[in-house]
Amino acid sequence: MWRRVASLSSSISSYSTSFVAQTASRLNTWESLTTAMAQQAKGFIAPKEKTPFITFVLGGPGSGKGTQCVKIVETFGFTHLSAGDLLRREIASDSADGAMILNTIREGKIVPSQVTVRLIQKEMESSDNDKFIIDGFPRTEENRVSFEQFIGVEPKVVLFFDCPEEEMVKRLLNRNQGRVDDNLETIKTRLKVFEALSLPVINYYSQRGNLYTIRAKGTEDEIFEQVLPIFTTFDVCQRAVE
Ligand SMILES: Nc1ncnc2c1ncn2[C@@H]1O[C@H](COP(=O)(O)OP(=O)(O)O)[C@@H](O)[C@H]1O
Ligand SMILES: O=c1ccn([C@@H]2O[C@H](COP(=O)(O)OP(=O)(O)O)[C@@H](O)[C@H]2O)c(=O)[nH]1
Ligand SMILES: [Mg+2]
Incomplete structure (x- = not known):
């Protein structure tokens, strides 16, 4: 099970197997190493079991993120965390933030990072899995930085489903899931928000070298053919089902 110590400063990695080593190498003194070990012994730092393998799935509204996530989960055994579904x-649970979240989604805008990150963190902490596919997040640079601060893990893979706008609009208008945001007016805002706020996140990961761009027009199977080889290169992503 993945756990993090909420009281730890955001500048300290939440993964304590590397905490001692990181602290020692950063400060490079024997004293700092023994202090870190003493803190761990006193229980200030939870033992890190395993750094989770995180995949972010990005793309405009209707680009097919959720559809492909289902296939990735079936094939590689990830736990699917859809930020939109969590919100x-x-x-639906009538939480204190419920009305604010509903209004934000209805307008096609972005819910404050601390709300979304808290929901993702809760799911990760209560899961026994160490492979998470986080769908539709981070949608802004602020989302991205907030995740880094609170979760403290870099994604290994960032998928970008690159789909022409007219195709996305057509799919959303045919989605028929009764969503408050699948109407032409909100879709226009979502597309603008995607371009203004989400593309910078995609550019960030492109520069870091862990972005995989998928041509997201075609049949679901054709698109999954592009996704498959990305995961098979990672040891931890051996196929759950052959
Ligand atoms: N390759 C595809 N071709 C046509 N329609 C698709 C394709 N992939 C998904 N869809 C449909 O498009 C709609 C949006 O897909 P979804 O996976 O919910 O996208 P997103 O999560 O990016 O908004 C859904 O109704 C889905 O069934
Ligand atoms: O990290 C997130 C994910 C979603 N949303 C909100 O939830 C809506 C629906 O997101 P979802 O990922 O379900 O939409 P999709 O892109 O899959 O159509 C978005 O337009 C935003 O208003 C958000 O604010 N932050
Ligand atoms: Mg979706």
């Missing part, structure tokens, strides 16, 4: 669950 919709908050609305």
Whole structure:
């Protein structure tokens, strides 16, 4: 099970197997090493079991993120965390943030990072899995930085489903899931928000070298053919089902 110590400063990695080594190498003194070990012994730092393998799935509204996530989960055994679904669950559960989240989604805008990150963190902490596919997040640079601060793990893979706008609009208008944001007016805002706020996140990962761009027009199977080889190169992503 993945756990993090909420009281730790954001500048300290939440993964304590590397905490001692990182602290020692950063400060490079024997004293700092023994202090870190003493803190760990006193229980200030939870033992890190394994750094989770995180995949972010990005792309415009209707680009097919959720559809492909289902296939990735079936094939590689990830736990699927859809940020949009977690937010919709908050609305349905009548939580204190529910009304604010509903209004934000209805307008096609972005829910404050601390709300979304808290929901993702809760799911990760209560899971026994160490492979997570986080769908539709981070949608802004602020989301990205907030995840880094609170979760403290870099994604190994960032998928970008690159889909022409007219195709995305057509799919959303045919989605028929009764969503408050699948109407032409909100879709226009979502597309603008994607371009203004989400593309910078995609550019960031492109520069870091862990972005994989998928041509997201075609049949679901054709698209998954592009996704498959990305994961098979990682040892931890051996196929769950052959
Ligand atoms: N390759 C595809 N071709 C046509 N329609 C698709 C394809 N992939 C998904 N869809 C449909 O498009 C809609 C949006 O897909 P979804 O996976 O929900 O996208 P996103 O999560 O990016 O908004 C859904 O109704 C889905 O069934
Ligand atoms: O990290 C997130 C994910 C989603 N949303 C909100 O939830 C809506 C629906 O997101 P979802 O990922 O379900 O939409 P999709 O892109 O899959 O159509 C978005 O337009 C945003 O208003 C958000 O604010 N932050
Ligand atoms: Mg989706």
